[in-house]
Amino acid sequence: MQLGLSDTQQMFLDTTTKFLDGHSGPGRARELMADPEGFDRSDWDQGGQLGWYAMLVPEKYGGGSISESGLGDAALVAEAMGAHVHTGPFLATNVTAFALAEYGRDDQKERFLPSLAAGSSIGTWAYAETDSDWSAGSVALRATPTDVGYVLDGTKSYVQDAATADLFLVTARSPGGLVEVIVPAGAPGLCVQPLESLDLARRLAEVSFTGTPVGRADVVCEGADAKAAVERQLQVALVLQCAETNGATGAGLDMTVGYAKERVAFGRPIGSYQALKHRLADHRMWLEGSWATTAYAAGSIWDRRPDAAAAARVAKAHVGRWSTHILHDCIQIHGGIGMTWEYDLHLYFRRAIANEVLYGAPDDHMRHLVDIAEEAAR
């Protein structure tokens, strides 16, 4: 929950929330679980009209946001989506657009950004690999230089909505260091293998590349640039993920506080039992910390402050750990009904669990802070 919104931001958030109230939510997510694409194309298109994919893109390329902090605005949307168990590649497409906007060549921006910003094409982020710790160092997909660009060989994993994406932003390792390239859907040797996911309202896949050619025109950045670019993308992904998780956690906690007020045991509402009250109070407290760190990180990253890398890790380490802790206990407080399939709480919990480990587990990020400190001292 971001505080101190401007009137424009509040109006934007209200519009977004109202749209999601009508088109999204746990019930809709259950319907979409069985859908092959896993999200609603018409909702996706309307999201484009609401400006959901334009916030990290400069106006020049069809982008623009309603405040000075595009990332703060995008986090507003991500949080509302989390509260609605919304499906679809909002995060992935925004990270891809952000990457191109920040590090792409002008011609690439012209080619890709307007359609990404409008929602008429879907970009996804092919960054991590199986058992990677989500650090740039663990990227192993091979980019072999050729006369006209690169050839890619290897496998990316945890790629969101790969089956529906129009283009992939792929991070690979060449003899000269990291490279980031754009690969269109349907490229030779590109193969999407859907994964089963704990978060039933999300589609993740392995994407393998076998001799997939990439022309020079589709190389976004290389070497030190690519390393910096990837770091920035991860920061943005972390903030949007944290915001989404906060939305899910807040919704689950609200449900639980409401339930505790209504549900009676031994002649009293269960929310009158101090043991539950104190646990709910702690959850509220840690959630406040989640909101604080996510908002702080959004500002720090967008403004490129020196502590941006640390701020993103602080947020993820905190949000990742406490969201699952809170939602776990929300189910415990519900008792039996919380364990049933038909009750919505587990949808939020599934998202929070998946988010805890995707884009790096809290522990990875806590350790990374020490790396950052050591590097700063060097």
Add this chain to the structure above:
Amino acid sequence: MQLGLSDTQQMFLDTTTKFLDGHSGPGRARELMADPEGFDRSDWDQGGQLGWYAMLVPEKYGGGSISESGLGDAALVAEAMGAHVHTGPFLATNVTAFALAEYGRDDQKERFLPSLAAGSSIGTWAYAETDSDWSAGSVALRATPTDVGYVLDGTKSYVQDAATADLFLVTARSPGGLVEVIVPAGAPGLCVQPLESLDLARRLAEVSFTGTPVGRADVVCEGADAKAAVERQLQVALVLQCAETNGATGAGLDMTVGYAKERVAFGRPIGSYQALKHRLADHRMWLEGSWATTAYAAGSIWDRRPDAAAAARVAKAHVGRWSTHILHDCIQIHGGIGMTWEYDLHLYFRRAIANEVLYGAPDDHMRHLVDIAEEAAR
């Protein structure tokens, strides 16, 4: 708390407890904090008459215990001592006696065991070094072979009651591997430097050796034998330490449950508030686990069962972590008075904190379980 004691054991425990009730306890510990030796020699001598130092020593050498499990009996005493914040080198002298009884040569047993068992000489265990992880691998004190034995150079730390000990069981590293030797107090080059301790009712010291000669007659074991001997000593030390910690934790929890029943806030005993009730219930539950694992380890080690090494680690990992957790919360439940110097609770907490990290922290022991599993699979 050991269950299922025989009548003889119960009588022994009652005698021990009665003696400690009269001669020990937090008040006496406060008096002894200022004492140069830190414990009461006359109490020590009477402990000898009660059989406190004989339990791990064979009858042939003046030892003997009241049940088939000398270690189980010793753990009874250690637990009672923990509940009384008792001071003095009970643990260290028992481990030393145990080491000689198990691995010493017959002539060494004849020389040392009768007086150790009777309490007329005090042995202490000079095993760990500063920043060691308490594994045999971290022993670095040098034993240089000579024609007549070894010469020792280096420093031991966390040696209990070193200033009053009559003999030191020293673990050192020679070119041929580990060695364990007996060094008498006052040996050339032996120097005791008292440490300040968090547990104000315990005397720990650094003991440095500079060219200290050790004759062959004082070499207890070498090489593979020494490695096995040291492991067994650590196991025994862990069980006695866990039992002592359990005594302190149980006493602190009893105080707190009693306080919660008496102390009134807002017109009700604070023990009627469910948040406190549930925390106290959890503490009781984990303490049950501490008792269970300590008793299990005592049996497993004494009977040399295949899981002895694992059992000792399980007990320490569990007891170490939960004892400080419980006592920390006992102070929290007391509120302000629990933070005052004059209130006894912190004496128990200090002992538990020190015991958590001495002889290896819980985390060291948890990792060691994985080493054990890997070694077993090899």
Add this chain to the structure above:
Amino acid sequence: MTSAPVTGSPTPEQFRAKVRGWLRDHVPRKTPGEPFLQWDDEGVARSKRIQRTLWEGGIAGVTVPVDYGGLGLGSAYDRVFREEAADYRMPEEFGNAFNVVLPTLLAHGREDLKKQYIPRMLNGEHIWCQFLSEPSGGSDLAGLLTRADRDGDVWRLNGAKIWTTGGNYSDYAICLARTNPEVPKHAGLTMFVVAMADPGITVVALKLTDGSQDFCQEYIDDVVVPADHVIGDVNDGWRVATTLMMNERTAVGRGWSLGGSKGQSEDRGIAFDPALLDLARRTERSDDPHVRSLIGESWVMTAVQEQTVRRVSEAMRTGHLPGHAAALLKAMSGATGRRQGEIGLEVAGSRAAAWRPGQASRWGVGRLSSHGIGGGTTEMQRNAIAERLLGLPREPSPDRELPFSQIRKNTSPGRN
């Protein structure tokens, strides 16, 4: 259709020989990895067949009085049976019938009910379930809403029950219902025998978040029960329920199985479940000291739980701890379960979030479902420990003295 009681009294060793021979010749052995319960057509049919075989061999109902079709032998003979049966497939789907319903019937049932129903449990004809918990009730069993109204010679039952094991395969249910709402809640309950074949009962399998469907929910819509199908007296059902819950706890304490122990009380030493270490090896993190700490922590918890179960069970048996001490074990299992879920997630990392089809990951699901709810929430266990073991004051509860009709209740289903 009579049982085949051993004539005279065999010595335990004679009995052992008979059991051993009959099991060997007529009952399948356990197969490694088979589920303890198999609530499907095949599993239920097999268990009915096995129970029938035990009956035909004259070794069913070892301690049940001869009048009700049992062997009327002492508990030493029961131990013999269990020891011999340890390696054989037992009809575990009869667990509720034999562990809970039968001893409760023996204690409180009228002669005609016992004669009517016990033999047909023993001969493998009837599987029983328990209708206790309700969607509206949760931990507060005595606050249940299912009501039984007298209508001439019969009772008419209306309400709903939940968390019933085997509800979709049972022939009869033992059912607690409210017969007088105008007295305090414990004083207006009655225990009934309900035929599952009654058209007013609708059984629905309950799907849980982890995908399992081991429990059922039942809608009770004007179910008719003859007036004599009451266990104990009308409005004395809480006393019967107390016996029932004690029987249940005792059975849980000995491992629930109808055959030999599942090994819980054997001392097999400390064993390490290799799953986490295998996982860490597959993800190339088994050398990471942090991961090793987590694996060690998991193993420590398992060992602590096992050693505590052994200690507390023994102490309850010898009277060093009261029966309420069972709450320590249930609460500990809730606490360690949650932490095991966290550890599994942390060691698995992204693999817990998504996996190749068919390679079902237990790690994320473990985190999802690692609660202390089933069989009595951790909260109820903590109350029991605090009030019964530590002697702390009871929670103020407005509902113990007031007539049930006047206390605040749930109207919609929910928490258990």
Add this chain to the structure above:
Amino acid sequence: MTSAPVTGSPTPEQFRAKVRGWLRDHVPRKTPGEPFLQWDDEGVARSKRIQRTLWEGGIAGVTVPVDYGGLGLGSAYDRVFREEAADYRMPEEFGNAFNVVLPTLLAHGREDLKKQYIPRMLNGEHIWCQFLSEPSGGSDLAGLLTRADRDGDVWRLNGAKIWTTGGNYSDYAICLARTNPEVPKHAGLTMFVVAMADPGITVVALKLTDGSQDFCQEYIDDVVVPADHVIGDVNDGWRVATTLMMNERTAVGRGWSLGGSKGQSEDRGIAFDPALLDLARRTERSDDPHVRSLIGESWVMTAVQEQTVRRVSEAMRTGHLPGHAAALLKAMSGATGRRQGEIGLEVAGSRAAAWRPGQASRWGVGRLSSHGIGGGTTEMQRNAIAERLLGLPREPSPDRELPFSQIRKNTSPGRN
């Protein structure tokens, strides 16, 4: 002995110039590492001198009405003063007097009391403390036992107070005592002005487990207070205490300091306290991934706490969160404090248990003293969050309606 009010109304910039010049010429600057409070002869004498200097310079009591010796200026001028004073040593031992007592006196004090006492705070003559908590009382302030009996023209006070900051250096105390035990507890309290010089007051420094002695305990033995030394009305002391606690919370919210902020509200970015990493290096464990996790976790908690303080303080200021939200910060500090203690212990290992003389280890002591007690226990904060922010039902408390004399109380000292 008059103050030197600015005649007419200076502009804020004129005032800034005046403050800047006077501070520069007459007040010592802060020295790095100096303690915020220095409760000893030297520290108290210095602070009295500094306060006197501010008074003489005509810059003391910026917002205090001229009638009581202040400058009578608006809050904008106060901000100016604080900004200018940020780098100077302020007389922080007057914190209770200015942050708490003075505004409470202004709100509830009779004219003569205000005229008598406020100028002598401003001129550096009188340090004040608060007599609120009692050994018997703990979190339940309104349940206090210190009693005040009317005796002709005076009140006679008897009882005990505890957790008094600066009790051993104060000249006056604001003291809550019970004047009518025959009404419910909140209705029988009165707030008094007590002279610390009264021979009936015995002040004892309170030693805590961590060795610190920042608090005092007072025995009140037939202390005589003139009848007119009451703040607010007799038996209306709870209302006065409520004002007082609100003033205290507000001051805590702005960092408590009498000068500029201690930097809490500045955005200095995320900083890493190097202590743990240094420790790990000294013990050669800084490359251990598990230790690195712990250090990172510690840093995360510090950053979370700072960012949450900033967010919640701002939200309380703008009205997005109610004043009770301060409980979030206090509770979080209790929770992170404990975990920081655990982490420090784990990273330090044996070094936390024993150390060479003079190399005092903070690690074991940190574990020992890392509680959420001082300034209101974590339990009270959780109640406030649950009841005031989440709207959950209040705890049943038997003591709100009954006459104080009839409710259950502590007789011996204890919990705060």
